[in-house]
Amino acid sequence: MTSSATQSTPAPAAITFVPGPVLLLGAPGVGKGTQAQRLMAQYGIPQISTGDILRANIAKATPLGKAAKDLIDQGILVADAIVQDMVADRLQQPDTANGYILDGFPRTLGQAHWLDEYLAQSESGVSVLPVVAVSITADFTELLHRITGRRTCPACKRIYNVYSNPPLREGLCDVEQAALVQRPDDSESVFLDRMKTFEEQTAPVIEHYRHQGRFRQVQGDLPVEQVTAAINAALRELRTA
Numbered sequence: 001m002t003s004s005a006t007q008s009t010p011a012p013a014a015i016t017f018v019p020g021p022v023l024l025l026g027a028p029g030v031g032k033g034t035q036a037q038r039l040m041a042q043y044g045i046p047q048i049s050t051g052d053i054l055r056a057n058i059a060k061a062t063p064l065g066k067a068a069k070d071l072i073d074q075g076i077l078v079a080d081a082i083v084q085d086m087v088a089d090r091l092q093q094p095d096t097a098n099g100y101i102l103d104g105f106p107r108t109l110g111q112a113h114w115l116d117e118y119l120a121q122s123e124s125g126v127s128v129l130p131v132v133a134v135s136i137t138a139d140f141t142e143l144l145h146r147i148t149g150r151r152t153c154p155a156c157k158r159i160y161n162v163y164s165n166p167p168l169r170e171g172l173c174d175v176e177q178a179a180l181v182q183r184p185d186d187s188e189s190v191f192l193d194r195m196k197t198f199e200e201q202t203a204p205v206i207e208h209y210r211h212q213g214r215f216r217q218v219q220g221d222l223p224v225e226q227v228t229a230a231i232n233a234a235l236r237e238l239r240t241a
């Protein structure tokens with residue numbers, strides 16, 4: 001990922017614009033998490049990352065975490081019913097009232113159909129706004145470098161990249177001086193499996209939302225601020241269309 005400890009936080013948007021439910025779609029490493037965090041800061045709406053929720057369960061060694069750990073470490077998708085329950089639970093929380101950014105969900109057509117149905121049944125709040133989807137794209141080599149180069153500080157969660165955004169001292173966080181860690185599923189072999197899963201199971205989800213119409217595609221292999229600007233432009237177009 002190209003996010004950096006030194007990136008500027010985007011300025012708050014005019015509060016008149018309500019992004020509503022937003023899906024960020026794209027391959028592993030394309031920058032969904034980085035962009036979701038920037039939109040969250042900008043609009044004051046939560047990022048809902050199914051990967052983060054699963055990793056939090058692993059860290060706390062919950063029954064869900066124990067069941068999911070091996071699958072995640074190997075880049076295999078967790079069962080639809082499990083992630084759907086997680087998302088339903090999260091969407092009940094009041095901080096989703098003005099919108100939210102789903103990052104890493106839906107990842108299968110089954111999840112997409114479940115979400116469409118779930119939102120169609122919601123009768124109040126921002127969920128009555130139709131969901132809009134933004135797909136972020138980047139080429140294979142860029143994704144490979146972003147994933148296999150990604151390192152995270154275990155103390156402050158800052159994200160570095162050994163190719164594009166290295167720490168000042170190799171292997172150490174600039175701020176915390178803690179030893180940086182690599183996610184087990186960021187190895188090259190697991191990346192290749194995750195890409196295969198993406199092509200087989202998640203690419204059809206992107207087509208599903210493209211056909212629904214409330215959809216834009218943005219180029220993800222640009223500086224992070226430019227990608228955010230393109231997503232913002234897409235959201236405004238989609239919400240005023």
Ligand code: AMP
Nearest residue numbers: 050051072075076077078083104105107
């Ligand atoms: P991420 O952090 O989004 O790359 O997700 C890391 C891993 O968590 C994935 O490789 C899957 O094993 C699992 N995961 C995250 N989101 C989902 C989802 N929507 N459906 C199934 N598995 C998921």
